[in-house]
Amino acid sequence: MPEKPAKQRLTEAAFALFEERGYDQTTVDDITERARVGRSTFFRAFRSKEDVIFPDHEVLLSAIEARLAGSDPRTALVAVTEAARLVLRHYVAEGDLALARYRLTRSVPALRAREIAGTRQYQRLFQEFVHRWMGGGEETALRAELMAAAVVTAHNHVLRRWLRGQAADPEAAFDSAMADTVALFGSTGETETTVVAFRTGKDLSAVLPGLRKLLGDEGSLG
Numbered sequence: 592m593p594e595k596p597a598k599q600r601l602t603e604a605a606f607a608l609f610e611e612r613g614y615d616q617t618t619v620d621d622i623t624e625r626a627r628v629g630r631s632t633f634f635r636a637f638r639s640k641e642d643v644i645f646p647d648h649e650v651l652l653s654a655i656e657a658r659l660a661g662s663d664p665r666t667a668l669v670a671v672t673e674a675a676r677l678v679l680r681h682y683v684a685e686g687d688l689a690l691a692r693y694r695l696t697r698s699v700p701a702l703r704a705r706e707i708a709g710t711r712q713y714q715r716l717f718q719e720f721v722h723r724w725m726g727g728g729e730e731t732a733l734r735a736e737l738m739a740a741a742v743v744t745a746h747n748h749v750l751r752r753w754l755r756g757q758a759a760d761p762e763a764a765f766d767s768a769m770a771d772t773v774a775l776f777g778s779t780g781e782t783e784t785t786v787v788a789f790r791t792g793k794d795l796s797a798v799l800p801g802l803r804k805l806l807g808d809e810g811s812l813g
Contacts, residue, residue: 597626597628597632597636598636598646600626600627600628601622601623601626601628601632601633601636601637601643602643602646602688603626604622604623604625604626605617605622605626605640605643605644606643606688606691606692607625608621608622608625609691609695610691610694614640614695614698614699614702615699617640618640619633619640622640622643641701641702641705644692644695644696644702644705645692645705645706645709647681648709648712651677651678651681651713652712652713652716654674654677655674655675655677655678655713655716655717656716658670658673658674658677659671659674659716659717659720664724667720667721667724668773668776670720671717671720671721671738671742671773672742672769672773674716674717675717675742675743675745675746675765675769676762676765676769678713678746679746679749679750679761679762679765680762682750682753682754683753683761683762689754690754693754710743710747713743714739714740714742714743715739717738717739717742717743718735718736718738718739718740719735721734721735721738721739722735722736734776738772738775738776741772741775741776742769742772744772745765745768745769745771745772746765746768746769748768749761749764749765749768752764
């Protein structure tokens with residue numbers, strides 16, 4: 592059987608040592624010794640010990656950005672859902688590695704802070720995309736921020752349930768969660784009609800000509 596790539600050996604060695612000794616008690620030298628590589632090999636693969644925990648973060652950010660960029664106004668909501676699904680599938684495919692990361696980020700404050708910072712980067716990508724889709728005006732900034740937060744929350748809810756062994760079918764749970772999320776913003780981007788109500792003592796026949804003139808040819812009241 593061919594030997595595993597150095598990066599994979601380093602990752603597996605690091606996580607095994609973190610479980611055995613604890614994150615803070617494990618050094619880069621410990622990891623390279625277990626993986627049977629030199630320090631230079633480690634630093635070609637990772638910038639720091641912390642980066643071993645989140646090796647694919649930048650790759651996932653690029654994948655999300657590419658998926659969103661490949662959409663048009665008609666498929667924007669689908670793109671948001673599918674971009675979030677990319678992250679879920681990545682973690683599920685990691686299997687035991689994702690479970691080990693979850694345990695570490697729950698017990699090591701520095702790693703938890705790094706995870707939160709990464710989540711904010713994902714949310715910012717969704718927010719900027721949705722804001723552009725909505726027209727990019729000041730009146731849609733808050734709604735875009737709320738929608739991005741809802742998307743990330745729905746994804747994280749499903750992921751945490753899977754990591755805790757509470758979701759046997761994370762894809763199905765994700766579909767349900769995202770359907771609920773998208774429903775909250777289902778009218779986003781659609782043409783809206785404004786209805787104005789007013790009181791008047793005049794007969795309707797006397798008011799209609801003025802309303803038609805105000806609304807132009809597009810207005811229709813009768």
